[in-house]
Amino acid sequence: MKPITLTICGWGPYRDEQPPIDFEALGSRGLFLITGATGAGKTTIFDAVTYALYGDLSGKTREKGSVRSDFAAPSTKTYVELVMEHGGKRYRIRRNPEYMRPRKRQSKNGELTKEKENAYLTMPDGSCIEGSSEVTARIRELLKVDINQFRQLSMIAQGEFTRLLTAPSSEKSKIFREIFDTKLYERLEAKLKNSSAELYRQVMEYRHRMEEEVSVFSPDEELKAEVEALVAEAGIYSERLLPFLKEKISVFLSEEKRLHSEEKKAEEEIEELAGIVKEAEQTKALMEQLAKEREKQKSLAEREPDYRQMEERLQRAGEAAAVREYELLLQNREEQRKTCEKKLQLSERELEGLLQKQEEQRTLVELAEQIAEAFDMKERCEEAERLRQEKETALREKKQEFGALQVRYEKAEKEAEASIHDYENAERRYRHGIAGILAQDLKEGEPCPVCGALSHPCRQEREQGVPTEEELKEKKLLSEKKRQELLKIHGETRACREARDLLDREAEKSRRMQQELTEKMQELPAEIREYPDFHERSDFEKQRKEAEEICLRISEKKKTKEALRQERQVLLEKEGLARGNFRDELQKAGFIGKEEYRAAFLPEQKRKEEQEAVRDYRQRCYAKEHLIHHLEEELKVREQRNPAEEQQKLAEIRKKKDSLTEAGSCLWKNRNETEKLYHSLKEKKEKSTALSEKYGIIKDLDDAVNGNNKKRLVLEQYVLAAYFEEILKAANLRLAMMSGGRYTLYRTKEVTDGRSKDSLDMEVLDYYTGRYRSVKTLSGGETFKVSLSLALGMSDVVQAYSGGIQVDALFIDEGFGSLDQESLEQACQTLMSLAESDRMIGIISHVPLLSEKIENQIQVKKTSTGSTYQLVVF
Incomplete structure (x- = not known):
């Protein structure tokens, strides 16, 4: 990752949006210095780069919730925008923290609302990714490092020079595992261990099963x-x-x-x-x-006479069954005739009842039209009465409203006259006293705004009680407001009076209409006029409809009666014929009478x-x-x-x-x-x-990669140690130059318990004494040189072994103040040689010697209203 431009707004000590920092103007390869007074905001520039990438700051002592500038106006936004180049492509990141801002809609109390943290990543193809976590995840995927690895590789922050140097082996292993992607070896170790354990479990399970089967x-x-x-x-x-x-x-x-x-x-x-x-x-x-x-056959033979007699009875019953059909037909004819006679009697009684009802409703039928008209007139009278009452009620309410408006109008008229009078008096006093107001600001030697004289021997004194120009404006605004209120109430009063007069006319019209309908109602006959008073219109309509239905039913009943009379005559003839046929069949069958026939019938x-x-x-x-x-x-x-x-x-x-x-x-x-x-x-x-043979092979591999070997060395630790050796070799190239050949870093191979298991701890060989000693015994300046060498060595190895990780820029915050002049010269030579290898290196320092040696600079200036910066390029 190589930064191209950086824009800061409302961030830390920077109050407003600052002009973009053009890193290309500082040189795509080379060394540049960020210099300025303590607290001016030098480290803030590095914080802005780290925050743009990962949503966090370069050092762990600062919190991203505190980056909002205390100098910024409430309406000023807080954000950083970074344009960077990676893999030959350019990306634009804009990110803002969470902070309080004024509401977009105007608030009377100036209330603030929370601006949520957000980020936007514009890809080389123009597509955009939105969301703080989404952008961070994409940057991590793109750069192949997270923020902690970025701090170790590219952003050596203030106070954190010695973190990698003094970190324990476990923390170094974690860092290198992510950087060099050695999780593969860790997974291989775990898989071999699990496979070995599983095979052993299966072998023992088979053995236990064999023993169990023999036991059962x-x-x-x-x-x-x-x-x-x-x-x-x-x-x-x-x-x-x-x-x-x-x-x-x-x-x-x-x-x-x-x-x-x-x-x-x-x-x-x-x-x-x-x-x-x-x-x-x-x-x-x-x-x-x-x-x-x-025996059963003998018993059956004894019952022969009984079954012969039964056969004779069945023969006679068959003859009676033939006659039975004619008897049933005769009974059917008799039933039909009786049923017809019952229907005829019922029809006659119903017809008589309908004729009686028709006689009772004769008067209603003859006067139906006039009664209907009476109902209409009564309903119109009631409607006119209802309208009259509504209009009179509305009229009373409108009169009350008109009275109240008259009182309001008189009060507003008095207030308007008083306000206008007060304004006119104040204006008059202001005109008379204007000379005194102007005179109080005159000074000897300065021209008079009226006559231009430089000397003012007879200045008029300001009178007591003369209003100021602001007071006069307030009185004028108040008098205008009272006049507008008077006009508004006048309009409301006039509209209310017109509505009152309209309601008065409508109420009078309703009264006349009710009177006319009442007079017409009195002209009707008494029996018609009184009918609506004792009956509902629905009852009247129901009775009239019933009378019409009775007429129709009388006609139908007369037809039905005649048809039943004719049907009865036909049925009488059929009944006589059936009776004759029955007598003939009795004689043919040889039955003397009905009694003999019925006795034989079964x-x-x-x-x-x-x-x-x-x-x-x-x-x-x-x-x-x-x-x-x-x-x-x-x-x-x-x-x-x-x-x-x-x-x-x-x-x-x-x-x-x-x-x-x-x-x-x-x-x-x-x-x-x-x-x-x-x-x-x-x-x-x-x-x-078979499993035992396979277990033997897998167990040997498991022992080899998981430390159960002669050297007790784990495979992943062996690989990490190899990478660490490469890092130390690269670091020693820089350390030899910066220490004048005094120090060389070595990996510690013996731990406290004397085992030969490799570790990632370090020791330094001091050629002045010829002895190895812990890096923790180095002085402040020596620690800085060793830490810087280690960071640069790691950067070289990472780029060499991890194809996806590119360390195109290195930012160093402070640490040079602990170096003497010779060490500072050596460190500068090392960094300059590194910058010549197509890498950008930025240093934060206020050491004067660095300002003299590094020409390209970002100079940060601190003022009482916030900080600013400018680029100095040679």
């Missing part, structure tokens, strides 16, 4: 004892265990084959005997069933039940006869055997078979358990062996 092995007691004895003698990983189990499996298979052959032979005998027993039992059951069926459900009973009886008789014949034929071909004897033989052979099955089950269990144990142990042993 559950064959018969004899085999279990043999396995336990073998494990106890040779161990779980013995080469004898798996062959032993395999041999046992083979023995079990051979024995199982023999038992299976004998069991199959027994099953065949069981199957044969089971057939004989089954046939004997079936023959016995058939003989018993034949005897039972013959309901349909009863008739179906008896028909079903007869049919079921005949089917059972046939089925019994057929079944008995079948059983007799079946028994003729069957051999007679004793089932009990055959069952005894079957039980004996089954007992033998069960014994064989039990022995086979025991063998199968032993073989199955042994096979499971054999295959499981074999699989786990193979996997455990």
